[in-house]
Amino acid sequence: MTRLFAWLALLAGCIYFALPLIGMTEFSLKMRRGVYSLDAYRKVFEDPSFWATFGYSLTLAAATIVVGVLLVVPTAYWVRLKLPQARPYIEFVTLLPLVIPAIVVVFGYIRLYNTSSILPLTGSAIGTDFLLTMGYTTLALPYMYRSVDTGLRTIDVATLTEAAQSLGAGWVTILAKIILPNVMVAVLSGAFLTLAIVMGEFTMAALLNRPAFGPYMQLLGANRAYEPPALAVIAFAITWGCMGLIQLVTRLAKHERAKA
């Protein structure tokens, strides 16, 4: 009986999550009257704005990942090694982006870095891109920090560091050759989560007036019928692809070790 209820709950859950997606996907295939077609997807892919905004967001996602890794890996490493008492505070700070809405962050940026400020970053495209990258880094911080910190928990950071030091290695070598490779799977998990967040982010990009994928999706949704669900399916595919890559990397890493 309990087993039956478990299966029923699972089935209800599946229906709850899958039905809207199936409905949306089905609707996106109905652009041509009477038959299923990929016309909506073709239209999306033929739109130069799609590729421009997609490429732009992808570039910024890559920049965000680089900044995130450079910021988070040494910080999490240092906190684990030298400042374990600071861990609760660091964790609190990294959680702030989850409770402070992006709109508050971006308005803060605009106030601090507008054209009449000491650092007028919003005055140029590259400056605004930089600002947006920093904003994305902030948004991704809870995920990136947790991933890396979990990765660091699986290795004996202190002893590995001391072993490397006794062999003559400096901090950069230790981070690049010992710590980073050993938390690579965790870093990649954080990186893929960052990618998924950046690709769908709307608020920051729209308010900083940058041609990102999020605002493009919103714009398309406001003016077209069939393309928005097609775009939503594409966005879901990207996110799921990222999740799949996390799984793949995790498995491959184990596989590589077992194989060697």
Place this chain on the structure above:
Amino acid sequence: MSFLNISHLEKSFGSLRVVKDFNLDVEQGEFISLLGPSGCGKTTVLRMVAGFETPTTGRILIDGQDVTGFKPNARKIGMMFQAYALFPNLTVADNVAFGLKVNGVPRAEREARVTEMLKLIGLPELGQRFPFQLSGGQQQRVALARALAPSPRVLLLDEPLSALDAKVRVSLRNEIREIQRDLGITTIFVTHDQEEAMSISDRIVVMNAGIADQVGSPFQIYNRPTTRFVANFVGTLNSFEVTVVNSTTLEMDGQMVTMAEPVTAEPGSRITMAMRPEALRLGRADGFETVLPAVVEEVHFLGSVIRVSARMAGTAIALDTFNRPDMPPPSPGQTIEIGLSGKHAFLLDR
């Protein structure tokens, strides 16, 4: 001047002084063990030599060079850790080559050295394996090769055998000693296992509450402990409260014990005399002039040795005797005679 000189070394963590005025001179090629219970400061001393802890006061000189302010990576020291500390992302060969690579040794020279080191530890065919594919003993051998590869000036061993099972521990400690002797590398070994320290050290530093209580050869430490702590910590000890009769004689439960060395305490004063379990004899024997009755409490058959726990002159004692198939051990409750000699006794005055 000694090769490694540690003078007036102190370390405090807040108000807690964990190492107090620690002094040690180590000759080149010497194998020194720091022995003591948990929290006695032995690992802190080792970590200060390695550069992982900064001394509160004191100096550390290696080959005449003051390294006290040096960073760990500038000290040219090799270290083995209890937890192996092999780099999980690198193969065995890459682990051994790591120190050489960091120090800019050319590739060909590096490869030759790795091959030499792997041969030295008896694992020449395992270079392409990853650490997780090795047993604990193999991992610790690789850690030894990795520590030795850059030809360090001093080798530091931080309880490297503690995580291994008993059999591997014995064989690996002999291997470490053999390699250390062959290479003539100055070595400091931290352990809380007295048997380990006794079996492989040239000298032992027995530490207690941050102080080096006694420094000496294993023979001296065991047979002539200078403090009550050392006597009790190293091996099993029987101690008896005795009365000084004169400069050579002590009175113990009505029996006289003639000491080999002069007694400096005042006649009539009460002092503590100590003897190891193997210094006592079951029954009367030549050279064991003092004989006292004792009641057997327990008998432990340990194979080649039999340990008898008994009560003699109001004191619980332990006596070790070799197993003899023609002579069964006494039974609990039995009254026996125990022979002893002042030649095998020592006095504990602090």
